[in-house]
Amino acid sequence: MRRRSRGGTATEPRGSALYEVLKGIDFERRELLDKPRGVGLFDLVKDKGGSYRCYACTLCERTCPVDCIEIDYCPEFEELPFDLEAERAAALATLPGESCGANSACVVGEQPAGFVPEIDMKKFDAVVAGIRSGTGLVQALHSTQEAYGYLPRVALENIAGEMGLPLSRVFGVASFYGQFRLVPVGKHVIDVCMGTACHVAGAPLVVEAFSQELEIPVGGTTPDGLFTLQTVNCVGSCALAPVVRLGDDETIGRVGPNEARRLVRRLRKAEVPA
Amino acid sequence: MSARRTNGREPADAGAARRSGDASRTRRAGRIRRAFKAAFDAGAYIADDGKAEIRVCAGTACHASGRAALRTAIDKALADRGLTDKVAVVETGCHGFCEEGPIVVVRPQGLFYPRLTPKDVDEIIATSVVSDGIVERLLYKDPATGEPVAHEAEIPFYKLQERVVLALNGKIDPYSIDDYLAHGGYAALARVLEDDDPMAVIDEVEAAGLRGRGGAGFPAGRKWRFCRGNPGDVHYIICNADEGDPGAFMDRSVLEGNPHSVIEGMTIAAFAIGAQSGPVEGYVYVRHEYPFAVQRLRAALTQARERGLLGEDILGSGFSFDIRINQGAGAFVCGESTALTASIEGHRGMPRGKHIRTVAQGLWGQPTNLNNVETYANVPWIVNHGAEAFAARGTATSKGTKIFSLTGKVVNGGLIEVPMGATLRHVIFDIGGGMLPGREFKAVQLGGPSGGCLPAALLDDPIDFESLMAAGSMMGSGGMVVVDDTTCMVDFVKFFLKFTAEESCGKCVPCRIGSQRLLEILERISDGEGTLDDLERLETLSEDIIEGSLCQLGGSAPNPVLSALRYFRDEIEAHIVEHRCPARVCRPLIQYTIDPDACTGCHVCFAACPTDAISGERKQAHVIDQKLCIKCDTCRQVCKFDAIPVVDARPALAEGRQR
Ligand SMILES: Cc1cc2nc3c(=O)[nH]c(=O)nc-3n(C[C@H](O)[C@H](O)[C@H](O)COP(=O)(O)O)c2cc1C
Ligand code: SF4
Ligand code: SF4
Ligand code: SF4
Ligand code: FES
Ligand code: FES
Numbered sequence: 001m002r003r004r005s006r007g008g009t010a011t012e013p014r015g016s017a018l019y020e021v022l023k024g025i026d027f028e029r030r031e032l033l034d035k036p037r038g039v040g041l042f043d044l045v046k047d048k049g050g051s052y053r054c055y056a057c058t059l060c061e062r063t064c065p066v067d068c069i070e071i072d073y074c075p076e077f078e079e080l081p082f083d084l085e086a087e088r089a090a091a092l093a094t095l096p097g098e099s100c101g102a103n104s105a106c107v108v109g110e111q112p113a114g115f116v117p118e119i120d121m122k123k124f125d126a127v128v129a130g131i132r133s134g135t136g137l138v139q140a141l142h143s144t145q146e147a148y149g150y151l152p153r154v155a156l157e158n159i160a161g162e163m164g165l166p167l168s169r170v171f172g173v174a175s176f177y178g179q180f181r182l183v184p185v186g187k188h189v190i191d192v193c194m195g196t197a198c199h200v201a202g203a204p205l206v207v208e209a210f211s212q213e214l215e216i217p218v219g220g221t222t223p224d225g226l227f228t229l230q231t232v233n234c235v236g237s238c239a240l241a242p243v244v245r246l247g248d249d250e251t252i253g254r255v256g257p258n259e260a261r262r263l264v265r266r267l268r269k270a271e272v273p274a
Numbered sequence: 275m276s277a278r279r280t281n282g283r284e285p286a287d288a289g290a291a292r293r294s295g296d297a298s299r300t301r302r303a304g305r306i307r308r309a310f311k312a313a314f315d316a317g318a319y320i321a322d323d324g325k326a327e328i329r330v331c332a333g334t335a336c337h338a339s340g341r342a343a344l345r346t347a348i349d350k351a352l353a354d355r356g357l358t359d360k361v362a363v364v365e366t367g368c369h370g371f372c373e374e375g376p377i378v379v380v381r382p383q384g385l386f387y388p389r390l391t392p393k394d395v396d397e398i399i400a401t402s403v404v405s406d407g408i409v410e411r412l413l414y415k416d417p418a419t420g421e422p423v424a425h426e427a428e429i430p431f432y433k434l435q436e437r438v439v440l441a442l443n444g445k446i447d448p449y450s451i452d453d454y455l456a457h458g459g460y461a462a463l464a465r466v467l468e469d470d471d472p473m474a475v476i477d478e479v480e481a482a483g484l485r486g487r488g489g490a491g492f493p494a495g496r497k498w499r500f501c502r503g504n505p506g507d508v509h510y511i512i513c514n515a516d517e518g519d520p521g522a523f524m525d526r527s528v529l530e531g532n533p534h535s536v537i538e539g540m541t542i543a544a545f546a547i548g549a550q551s552g553p554v555e556g557y558v559y560v561r562h563e564y565p566f567a568v569q570r571l572r573a574a575l576t577q578a579r580e581r582g583l584l585g586e587d588i589l590g591s592g593f594s595f596d597i598r599i600n601q602g603a604g605a606f607v608c609g610e611s612t613a614l615t616a617s618i619e620g621h622r623g624m625p626r627g628k629h630i631r632t633v634a635q636g637l638w639g640q641p642t643n644l645n646n647v648e649t650y651a652n653v654p655w656i657v658n659h660g661a662e663a664f665a666a667r668g669t670a671t672s673k674g675t676k677i678f679s680l681t682g683k684v685v686n687g688g689l690i691e692v693p694m695g696a697t698l699r700h701v702i703f704d705i706g707g708g709m710l711p712g713r714e715f716k717a718v719q720l721g722g723p724s725g726g727c728l729p730a731a732l733l734d735d736p737i738d739f740e741s742l743m744a745a746g747s748m749m750g751s752g753g754m755v756v757v758d759d760t761t762c763m764v765d766f767v768k769f770f771l772k773f774t775a776e777e778s779c780g781k782c783v784p785c786r787i788g789s790q791r792l793l794e795i796l797e798r799i800s801d802g803e804g805t806l807d808d809l810e811r812l813e814t815l816s817e818d819i820i821e822g823s824l825c826q827l828g829g830s831a832p833n834p835v836l837s838a839l840r841y842f843r844d845e846i847e848a849h850i851v852e853h854r855c856p857a858r859v860c861r862p863l864i865q866y867t868i869d870p871d872a873c874t875g876c877h878v879c880f881a882a883c884p885t886d887a888i889s890g891e892r893k894q895a896h897v898i899d900q901k902l903c904i905k906c907d908t909c910r911q912v913c914k915f916d917a918i919p920v921v922d923a924r925p926a927l928a929e930g931r932q933r
């Protein structure tokens with residue numbers, strides 16, 4: 001197979017850095033250069049005064065996708081300007097977003113403008129009971145969403161408080177999973193299946209038809225709060241493709257664009273008494 | 275109880291060494307046997323005594339095709355005739371023939387009635403339940419011969435399968451542990467507990483050659499051995515029921531139709547891995563999109579606990595094990611082992627490096643065994659029938675049977691269980707009934723977003739782990755999507771890339787950004803704006819993504835692209851060179867027209883068109899205004915006279931290029 005030319009930006013490795021950054025890579029034989037996408041060797045940058053700029057924040061160690069970085073105490077330096085082990089432990093224990101002091105306002109947006117239903121905190125008791133019985137964060141978010149149809153910010157704050165977690169961490173999990181919603185849903189939630197079987201049977205045309213008829217994009221809610229349009233990856237009824245799920249209970253098979261438009265019109269009609 | 279194994283694997287001196295404990299062993303075995311009998315007798319199960327019974331499929335798909343209304347109609351019809359107490363109505367799990375849902379089977383005759391509506395119920399009860407007749411009009415008709423087939427067992431779709439894992443699906447009531455027990459359920463667990471030899475169980479599973487059914491095909495016995503060998507405070511046994519492959523539903527069906535088989539398999543695995551060494555705990559990680567599966571599993575766990583088959587001191591053996599349910603939340607990557615454990619722990623489901631294996635440090639840092647639903651469901655069978663019987667099916671390296679969920683443009687969509695090594699042709703054409711009338715087979719896609727599309731030339735290849743891998747596809751979890759000449763390969767591959775680009779957890783740049791770039795190149799091609807250089811770009815970028823990705827999501831994301839380049843290059847090139855989409859799917863390259871000779875002027879399309887692009891008087895040929903048409907396909911679908919052909923948008927240009 002065709003290989004890229006060798007990355008030409010390699011600089012000479014400087015033997016004894018304060019931290020041995022690239023564990024397992026042979027600097028002498030420069031093995032990294034033989035890796036197809038190696039663009040050079042890692043090096044620690046020094047400032048004008050000649051000292052390393054690395055602060056040992058361990059961010060690189062934590063984010064490296066292939067876990068190739070390990071920040072280690074380097075015995076060549078007898079005296080360290082700080083307690084490395086303690087710093088390291090503290091840094092690894094810090095969760096992203098926690099240390100900024102701004103209560104994660106940057107990631108957890110304010111309540112969206114527009115259609116916001118009343119939040120009945122009584123419904124939250126079940127979630128708290130679940131958390132106390134030892135279910136994890138993901139399950140707590142599920143039961144919150146069951147109660148409100150979405151994850152209201154105040155609920156996330158309460159979960160964070162109840163579980164002793166930073167809000168950013170709760171939000172991080174909530175935003176990772178496709179099923180969690182951070183904005184309220186309409187009365188009728190339309191989930192169009194976009195799994196393989198449904199795709200082959202024409203699901204993209206069905207989503208488009210819904211989107212046009214409702215005049216909202218996927219993920220949107222109509223201004224009257226009646227409809228929310230979503231997609232889902234396979235609901236397990238592939239033999240009936242294309243499949244549309246209406247709310248939690250109703251699944252409709254063999255829906256084409258024409259049926260989609262008619263379904264919306266029918267639901268609309270039922271809402272507005274003639 | 276089933277016949278004992280005769281292939282005594284135990285070395286003679288080991289038996290002698292144990293003899294000292296023989297008396298206490300015999301007592302223990304007796305205790306377990308009595309406890310098992312008590313569990314059995316606790317039920318109110320009345321054995322199959324030839325009484326009339328109506329089985330209604332209550333699987334997810336049949337539910338979607340109307341089983342609730344059907345059930346109401348059946349109950350009412352029975353009540354009207356005063357038969358409520360005489361005829362049992364049993365709701366079963368998926369029969370695997372979802373295409374024909376909602377399905378009803380009338381027993382004891384075993385009459386199979388597909389696609390029923392509430393209107394049909396009365397007639398069926400009058401003819402087949404009250405008396406012994408058959409409602410011919412409602413029977414399944416063999417699409418090949420057009421002949422009606424009365425009995426479930428005679429339908430080619432079922433007749434040609436070898437159902438091992440699915441054997442009881444559709445036969446038993448998933449809400450009834452008695453039903454499962456009456457069909458030999460939990461006998462394997464009782465036997466294993468009685469024998470009290472965890473290593474022998476591992477040996478047996480290893481000798482059977484059971485390989486993981488969740489994708490990679492790792493030998494289950496070997497994984498169990500590793501896991502057992504790793505020290506920890508507790509060993510975790512996890513069942514992967516995330517079934518992320520969009521378009522596959524075998525795990526869903528097994529959990530919905532026979533949840534106890536999975537519980538039994540997990541408990542046997544727990545015993546093999548944890549017994550005599552330390553505590554074991556279980557988790558089932560189920561997709562949140564499968565509410566029925568969760569409900570049934572939950573009910574089954576409660577029943578198993580009530581009968582002493584799960585929980586503390588199972589059957590008085592001193593071995594304890596319990597299972598918790600953990601629901602996913604719609605992230606494909608959570609099917610990956612380390613992402614799955616992260617998700618249970620309440621983190622973002624992001625994989626980690628595999629230099630520390632899950633069997634050594636998995637959930638909460640403890641040794642963890644992760645297997646797929648189907649893998650566990652095979653275990654009781656192996657214990658009951660022995661490794662040899664299991665290994666008798668399949669090929670040299672892939673043993674046993676595998677369930678495939680056949681979907682797409684085939685006649686009989688549904689679940690198909692066949693021995694490994696069966697050919698694609700056998701599954702798609704003999705069992706699946708082949709292509710829809712008038713359509714031509716183009717490709718079969720296996721392995722979901724990680725797999726590849728195989729062309730007609732490979733239809734006679736056997737289905738096993740190695741052959742599929744060599745062909746550039748993979749077994750995956752068993753999704754099998756068949757497409758015909760109306761599916762455009764560029765569009766199809768675009769779909770998979772869109773899926774992986776959306777589902778990438780974002781940790782690795784090659785996966786997160788690379789898959790997005792692949793998608794953009796494909797979009798360019800499907801818009802008719804690609805260049806031949808793009809093909810090479812696709813190839814090199816694919817290689818880079820494969821190498822630079824941490825987990826197999828990124829590592830296999832380019833497979834659909836690579837397999838399409840390998841087998842369907844002509845079609846991709848047609849988009850680039852001729853600006854033509856041979857399957858007439860890619861929108862910028864097609865046009866909807868009305869054939870004036872075929873059009874009857876019925877006005878149906880006129881009413882359906884969302885943009886009023888169609889005009890014409892009744893009984894006159896209609897025309898489409900190309901400026902208004904948004905190519906939504908509605909008119910073509912509603913036209914009963916096939917009068918709306920889709921044609922190349924730029925025929926002149928295409929011809930010019932061809933020359
Ligand atoms: C991105 C990704 C998704 C996966 N999804 C699933 C899944 O939905 N179900 C499953 O059983 N295995 C899935 N796997 C495979 C699992 O990581 C694991 O190999 C399997 O569950 C092990 O069980 P087995 O040995 O019984 O097959 C996935 C792997 C990857 C990389
Ligand atoms: S390959 Fe993709 S899904 Fe897997 S860890 Fe990397 S970014 Fe995440
Ligand atoms: S639906 Fe078909 S036959 Fe009827 S007017 Fe339209 S093109 Fe003509
Ligand atoms: S494809 Fe859609 S927009 Fe175009 S004419 Fe047909 S119905 Fe109208
Ligand atoms: S692909 Fe739509 S239900 Fe499975
Ligand atoms: S759900 Fe009824 S046959 Fe599959």
